[in-house]
Amino acid sequence: MLDTYDFKGDVWLCHSFGGQCYDYTAFGPAIDTLKEIEAFLSANPSEIVTVILEDYVQAPNGLTKVFTDAGLMKYWFPVSKMPQNGQDWPLVSDMVANNERLLVFTSIRSKQESEGIAYQWTYMVENQYGDDGMHAGSCSNRGESSPLDDKSKSLVLVNYFQSIPIKETVCEHNSGDLINMLGTCYGSAGNRWANFVAVDFYKRSEGGGSFQATDTLNGKLLCGCDDVHACVPGSTSGACTP
Structure with missing residues (x-):
């Protein structure tokens, strides 16, 4: 579960208020953490990671770029395969066999259409x-x-x-x-x-x-x-x- 913001011309992890990130609340560039996830997935080929984003990024395709730059797109589980209306998810063994081992959800509905990132509240209750x-x-x-x-x-x-x-x-x-x-x-x-x-x-x-x-x-x-x-x-x- 990560909070993502536009900050210093990039995507940063931050916890703030009103959709704004500040120096005193910023954790660091998102790519650093995403590269750690890439290293984990690379070293553990049978593991699956889910990333749930409280998303304040407004830059067009900002999230797509940072996930791409981190080398994570090769693990991406596509929205087109996510079950609708509460149906069952694929077997873990199938996700591993297809190397579709990264699930990413965003809190912004429009990004499911514009960037292919699943809208959290279509698939999840909390x-x-x-x-x-x-x-x-x-x-x-x-x-x-x-x-x-x-x-x-x-x-x-x-x-x-x-x-x-x-x-x-x-x-x-x-x-x-x-x-x-x-x-x-x-x-x-x-x-x-x-x-x-x-x-x-x-x-x-x-x-x-x-x-x-x-x-x-x-x-x-x-x-x-x-x-x-x-x-x-x-x-x-x-x-x-x-």
Whole structure:
């Protein structure tokens, strides 16, 4: 999840207000991070990366240029192959075999037509981010998203992080509280487990943390087990090892 802006005649990663980037809020040129993604995909030919852009870039074809310059277009998963109306996505094995291992979503609708970058809200629902998304037992959609139980959108993103990141308190949030919220959002999303989970300081926890949360989600999605490591190899029917 990256925030992209026009800045200093290029595309930069930044977190700001009102669509403007400033020196004191700028992180760095987007191409630096995108080149890291290219290096990862090159070194790991069976891995898939999803990039979700909060997009403030207005320069014509600005995003297309920076992804091209970073060498990422050879991995691009085309919009034409993305499922409509909540249909199933291709198998991971097929995406790997076709080397279509980079999925990119933008928050600007027009860029799906003009640059071939998928419009996020056509394919995805997302819960409220920040403090308002951290109330135990409640999981509602953010303003831009359709209701979480809209099954015409095939992907589910769950946010679980404070509005102001605080490293000292995130250990508790990234542990049992996170797992509980994933269960709450499962019900709110029409009994669908999240495909993506966003947290702060992902390595910090009191227990398994975000890694255990990911193992839980993958287990539920792959075989119906509480942990992906409990899935019986080759099974998709809920066969779990003790």
